[in-house]
Amino acid sequence: MQSKPIYVKPPTKPAPPPPKFKGGLKVHQLIDQDRPGIAPRQLERYAPPMREQYVPEWRAMLRDCGYPDNVVVLDFETYFDDEYTMKGGGLSTIEYVMDQRFEVLGLAVLDVFENFPDYEQRSKFWVGEEGVTRVLKHLQDKYGEHLERATVVIQNATFDASILAHRYGIYPPHVIDTRGLAYNWDARRKHDLGSLAKDLKLPPKGDTQEFKGLTFRKRYTKSKSRKKGPKLPIQVPTITDEQIVSLSRYAANDAMREWEVFTVMLPRLSRPKVELRVMQHTLELFTKPVLMVDFEKGEGLIRLMEAEIDKVVTPTGHTREELSGDRSFWGLLDRALEAADENPQVYYKPSKKGYILAEAKDDPERELLLKHKDPAVRALMQARIAIGSWPTHIKRVRKIMAQARALGGRLPIALKYCGAHTGRWSGGEGINLQNLGSKGHELVNAVREMLIAPPGHKLTIVDASQIEARVLAWIAGEEELVRKFANNEEIYCGFASKVLGWPVRKPRKEGGIPQIEARMKWARNSIGKIGVLGCGYGMGQTRIFEYADGEVDMDTALKIRDTYRAENPNIVRFWGDIERAVLYTAKYRKPCEMPRGLRFHSLPECDVVITLPCGRELYYHKVKIVPSECGETIEVWNSREHHWGHTWGGSLCENVVQAMSRDILAEAILRLEARGYHTAHHVHDEVVMCVPESQAEGALMAGIEELSRRPSWAPDCPLGAEGVVSDRYGGH
Incomplete structure (x- = not known):
C-alpha cells in the first residue's frame, strides 16, 4: 500500500543532527532582536542606525537603499469598452496608451510624507484631465519635475508609468511596482491587485x-439592435455625478490596497539595494525604449512564412480550413490511413471530450x-503542423x-521583473522577447533581426560564455x-574527446576539409556542449537522446551521461547535498548551511528559503515530504497551476545556478549603466547595449x-564573455 503524502509541520521532538556536507555544515540560530517597527529577520539586511523615534519598516528600508522616504501611490483610471481594451487578447499596453481613444478619467493619489494614524483619509481621487493635470503639477512642484524626490508606488507599473511618460512627460527614477514585489516573493502566484488583497x-x-464605457467625451458606438437595415451609430452617455462618486471610491480604495501591499511586501524583498535598482531598470526598458523595428524586414518575414504554409498545404489538395479544423482533419487522416490499410483508431487517445487524435x-x-x-499521411501531418505553428510566428511579428x-x-x-521563480526575467505583452529563437527554422530565428539600432548608433551584443556551467562548477566545488x-581551456572539445575516444577540436570557420570540419562541429556541439551544459542538472540517458534531436543514439547518450558523472563527482554529490538540506529544513524547520555560503532556513509563511551567496533569497512556500521506497522525496506546490510538483537535487541545483547566473548578469548591467552604456535589451546570459557609433568599440570592451568580472561574493568563480558590434540584433 502506497504511503500517504505528509505535509511538513514543526516537529514535536528535537531534530536530529543536520546532514553532513563536503566542506562542513554550519547550523545557525536566527536571533530575534527587539526593535520597534523592524522585523528581526530583516534587521541586519537594511535597517539604518537606531533612532529614538519610531521608524516604520518600509521607511527604514527605503532610507537604507537610498530611496526617498516620501511615498506617492498613483493609480490611473482610464476609459475602456468592449473593443478598446487590453483584456482578453486586446491591445497591448503601449497601443492602448497611445491610441486616440485614450482618456484619463482620474487619478488616485496617496501622498505619504509623514506618519499618519489613518492613511485611508489621505487617499484622494482627482477627476478628469484637468484634475489630473493639476495634481501632477502639484506633485512636481513638491517632489521635482520627474518626482525624483519621492518613491512612486504603482501596481502594474508598465501601465501607469507609461501614462506618466508618454502622456505627461514624467519619468520617475524611483518606482516600486507592487506587482514586481509580489513576483519576487512568489512568481507562481497570481499578481493582480485583487488576488494580492x-x-x-x-x-x-x-x-x-x-x-x-464611462467617459467625459462625446463618443459614439455601434447600435446593438437586431433589426434589419443599416446600424446607425448611437451616442454613449457621459459619466454622471453618481458614477463619478462611485469611481472615486473605487480608485481611492485601489490606492489604499496598493499602499498596504507595498508595506507588507517591501520588507520581504531580499537584497533590496540591488533589487530595487534592477526593478527600475526593467521598467525603463519599457518606458524609455531605444531599439527600433525594421518594418520592411517584418513584412518580408510574413510573406515568407505564408509561403512556408502554402508549400506544405498545396500538395495535400485541401484548404487551410479543412486542415485546421479538428473534425475535418481527423476525417481526412482517417481516410488516408484506411487507404494505406491501417486502423486509424490506434492513433487516437482518450480525453475528457472523448477520443482525440494523439498529435x-x-x-x-x-x-x-x-x-x-504512406506519403499522403505524411503530407497531411506536415500540413497540419505547419498550419498550427506558422500563424503563431506570423502573429508575433505583427504584434x-x-x-x-x-x-x-x-x-x-x-x-517581467522576477517573472521566473529563480528571479530571471520573463517576456510579456504577447511577444516574449526572452524567447526569440536561435536554433529553430531560419525564418523563426530571423525574427530577432527585426530589432535594429537607431540611426547613428550601433548594437553591442555581449554574451556571458558558459555562465551556468562555470557557476555550477564553482558552487559545487x-x-x-x-x-x-x-x-x-576548450571544455566542450575536451569532454567530447573523452566520450568519443578520439581528439576533438573547434571546427575551422574557413578552410579545412568539409567532411572533417562537419564531424568536428557535430562532436563539439552534439557531444561536448550537450554533455557540459545539460548533464550538470542530472540529465539522464533518455533526456540526452531527446535533447540531441537525433544527433546521437541511445548508447552514445548513455556514455555522455556516465562520462560526465565520472568526470565531475563533486557536482553529482552537490545534487544529493542540496536535496538533503531542503529535506532537513522543511521537515525540522531548522537552518543549515552548505559550502560557498548557500544557506537554508524556514519562515512562518515559507517552508524553505534558500539564501544565495550574494544574499538574495529563493522561496519554496509549500514543501511536502513524500515517503517512498527510496526514502523521502520532495514536492513543491505551484500556486498558479494548482498542483504539487516533484523536485529533486538536480532541479534544486538548476534553480540555484540559474538564480546566481541571473544575479551576475544583473550586477553587470547595473555597472554598465553606471558607466554610461545604455542597456537596450537582455536575454538570459546576453546583454544588448545601444550606443553611438563612435562608442561602439569602447562599449564592447x-x-x-x-560580464567577465568576478562578483565580490564569488571572487574565485571564473567568468568569461565575448561579443560583437552589429547594426541589428541577430545574424551574428
Missing part, C-alpha cells in the same frame, strides 16, 4: 468592469504519423510591428573544472570586462 487578507478590491508534441503517435510509410508603430518605430522592451574554465 485576498492572499494578504486585506479589504477586497472593487470590480473594474463596473466602470466600462501533441510529446505524443509518440505524432512521430509515427510524420514518418509514416512587434504594431507595438513599435504605436511609439513611432521604437519597441518597448516588455520584461568541482575544482578541476573550475581550473579549466579559469585557464580558458566594457561589456566583456563587466
Whole structure:
C-alpha cells in the first residue's frame, strides 16, 4: 500500500543532527532582536542606525537603499469598452496608451510624507484631465519635475508609468511596482491587485468592469439592435455625478490596497539595494525604449512564412480550413490511413471530450504519423503542423510591428521583473522577447533581426560564455573544472574527446576539409556542449537522446551521461547535498548551511528559503515530504497551476545556478549603466547595449570586462564573455 503524502509541520521532538556536507555544515540560530517597527529577520539586511523615534519598516528600508522616504501611490483610471481594451487578447499596453481613444478619467493619489494614524483619509481621487493635470503639477512642484524626490508606488507599473511618460512627460527614477514585489516573493502566484488583497487578507478590491464605457467625451458606438437595415451609430452617455462618486471610491480604495501591499511586501524583498535598482531598470526598458523595428524586414518575414504554409498545404489538395479544423482533419487522416490499410483508431487517445487524435508534441503517435510509410499521411501531418505553428510566428511579428508603430518605430522592451521563480526575467505583452529563437527554422530565428539600432548608433551584443556551467562548477566545488574554465581551456572539445575516444577540436570557420570540419562541429556541439551544459542538472540517458534531436543514439547518450558523472563527482554529490538540506529544513524547520555560503532556513509563511551567496533569497512556500521506497522525496506546490510538483537535487541545483547566473548578469548591467552604456535589451546570459557609433568599440570592451568580472561574493568563480558590434540584433 502506497504511503500517504505528509505535509511538513514543526516537529514535536528535537531534530536530529543536520546532514553532513563536503566542506562542513554550519547550523545557525536566527536571533530575534527587539526593535520597534523592524522585523528581526530583516534587521541586519537594511535597517539604518537606531533612532529614538519610531521608524516604520518600509521607511527604514527605503532610507537604507537610498530611496526617498516620501511615498506617492498613483493609480490611473482610464476609459475602456468592449473593443478598446487590453483584456482578453486586446491591445497591448503601449497601443492602448497611445491610441486616440485614450482618456484619463482620474487619478488616485496617496501622498505619504509623514506618519499618519489613518492613511485611508489621505487617499484622494482627482477627476478628469484637468484634475489630473493639476495634481501632477502639484506633485512636481513638491517632489521635482520627474518626482525624483519621492518613491512612486504603482501596481502594474508598465501601465501607469507609461501614462506618466508618454502622456505627461514624467519619468520617475524611483518606482516600486507592487506587482514586481509580489513576483519576487512568489512568481507562481497570481499578481493582480485583487488576488494580492485576498492572499494578504486585506479589504477586497472593487470590480473594474463596473466602470466600462464611462467617459467625459462625446463618443459614439455601434447600435446593438437586431433589426434589419443599416446600424446607425448611437451616442454613449457621459459619466454622471453618481458614477463619478462611485469611481472615486473605487480608485481611492485601489490606492489604499496598493499602499498596504507595498508595506507588507517591501520588507520581504531580499537584497533590496540591488533589487530595487534592477526593478527600475526593467521598467525603463519599457518606458524609455531605444531599439527600433525594421518594418520592411517584418513584412518580408510574413510573406515568407505564408509561403512556408502554402508549400506544405498545396500538395495535400485541401484548404487551410479543412486542415485546421479538428473534425475535418481527423476525417481526412482517417481516410488516408484506411487507404494505406491501417486502423486509424490506434492513433487516437482518450480525453475528457472523448477520443482525440494523439498529435501533441510529446505524443509518440505524432512521430509515427510524420514518418509514416504512406506519403499522403505524411503530407497531411506536415500540413497540419505547419498550419498550427506558422500563424503563431506570423502573429508575433505583427504584434512587434504594431507595438513599435504605436511609439513611432521604437519597441518597448516588455520584461517581467522576477517573472521566473529563480528571479530571471520573463517576456510579456504577447511577444516574449526572452524567447526569440536561435536554433529553430531560419525564418523563426530571423525574427530577432527585426530589432535594429537607431540611426547613428550601433548594437553591442555581449554574451556571458558558459555562465551556468562555470557557476555550477564553482558552487559545487568541482575544482578541476573550475581550473579549466579559469585557464580558458576548450571544455566542450575536451569532454567530447573523452566520450568519443578520439581528439576533438573547434571546427575551422574557413578552410579545412568539409567532411572533417562537419564531424568536428557535430562532436563539439552534439557531444561536448550537450554533455557540459545539460548533464550538470542530472540529465539522464533518455533526456540526452531527446535533447540531441537525433544527433546521437541511445548508447552514445548513455556514455555522455556516465562520462560526465565520472568526470565531475563533486557536482553529482552537490545534487544529493542540496536535496538533503531542503529535506532537513522543511521537515525540522531548522537552518543549515552548505559550502560557498548557500544557506537554508524556514519562515512562518515559507517552508524553505534558500539564501544565495550574494544574499538574495529563493522561496519554496509549500514543501511536502513524500515517503517512498527510496526514502523521502520532495514536492513543491505551484500556486498558479494548482498542483504539487516533484523536485529533486538536480532541479534544486538548476534553480540555484540559474538564480546566481541571473544575479551576475544583473550586477553587470547595473555597472554598465553606471558607466554610461545604455542597456537596450537582455536575454538570459546576453546583454544588448545601444550606443553611438563612435562608442561602439569602447562599449564592447566594457561589456566583456563587466560580464567577465568576478562578483565580490564569488571572487574565485571564473567568468568569461565575448561579443560583437552589429547594426541589428541577430545574424551574428
